[in-house]
Amino acid sequence: xxxxxxxxxxxxxxxxxxxxxxxxxxxxxxxxxxxxxxxxxxxxxxxxxxxxxxxxxxxxxxxxxxxxxxxxxxxxxxxxxxxxxxxxxxxxxxxxxxxxxxxxxxxxxxxxxxx
Amino acid sequence: xxxxxxxxxxxxxxxxxxxxxxxxxxxxxxxxxxxxxxxxxxxxxxxxxxxxxxxxxxxxxxxxxxxxxxxxxxxxxxxxxxxxxxxxxxxxxxxxxxxxxxxxxxxxxxxxxxx
Numbered sequence: 001x002x003x004x005x006x007x008x009x010x011x012x013x014x015x016x017x018x019x020x021x022x023x024x025x026x027x028x029x030x031x032x033x034x035x036x037x038x039x040x041x042x043x044x045x046x047x048x049x050x051x052x053x054x055x056x057x058x059x060x061x062x063x064x065x066x067x068x069x070x071x072x073x074x075x076x077x078x079x080x081x082x083x084x085x086x087x088x089x090x091x092x093x094x095x096x097x098x099x100x101x102x103x104x105x106x107x108x109x110x111x112x113x114x115x
Numbered sequence: 116x117x118x119x120x121x122x123x124x125x126x127x128x129x130x131x132x133x134x135x136x137x138x139x140x141x142x143x144x145x146x147x148x149x150x151x152x153x154x155x156x157x158x159x160x161x162x163x164x165x166x167x168x169x170x171x172x173x174x175x176x177x178x179x180x181x182x183x184x185x186x187x188x189x190x191x192x193x194x195x196x197x198x199x200x201x202x203x204x205x206x207x208x209x210x211x212x213x214x215x216x217x218x219x220x221x222x223x224x225x226x227x228x229x230x
Contacts, residue, residue, distance in 0.1 A: 042220030
């Protein structure tokens with residue numbers, strides 16, 4: 001089991017609402033990446049934060065936003081929720097540097113259901 | 116565009132037997148990493164094995180080994196002496212050195228180990 005923790009584990013929201021998901025990175029890791037995994041599919045990259053700055057973004061609309069804090073924990077915010085946002089949201093942390101990016105450790109995910 | 120293809124939705128194997136999962140990818144990059152991740156029902160994505168594209172030698176981790184064919188852009192995973200705890204979804208993933216931290220995943224292969 002890794003040191004990456006995500007909260008909450010499960011969440012039910014209504015369409016149009018806003019949601020915040022949280023991730024605590026593993027000790028010593030300064031990079032956090034977020035992924036969306038729809039049912040029966042592989043994870044899709046949302047964005048990455050490195051030392052509190054966004055450092056790459058996948059094909060997701062601006063209503064998906066994030067933050068990284070000085071302790072390297074991170075939040076994923078989704079505004080104006082849509083039914084298709086229902087998915088497992090995975091957070092991965094990794095050490096800094098080039099080689100470190102190939103050592104991502106994942107949390108257990110947050111299951112978001114939009115009704 | 117870079118893609119990862121896993122053509123086997125599900126594989127069944129008996130305990131102690133061997134199973135091979137296939138993965139092909141498409142990229143124009145020369146420097147990249149390939150990964151196999153395991154996702155059990157607990158949902159946490161666990162790294163099984165990693166291969167650096169510049170290394171010709173195939174990676175091995177205990178009962179897990181890969182067959183990396185760079186020219187064919189093929190990266191298969193062999194699970195030897197299968198155990199019940201190997202039952203999980205297995206994802207092939209890919210990351211280039213110019214998109215550090217952004218893992219691109221295939222659709223996954225469900226492995227079921229039977230007694």
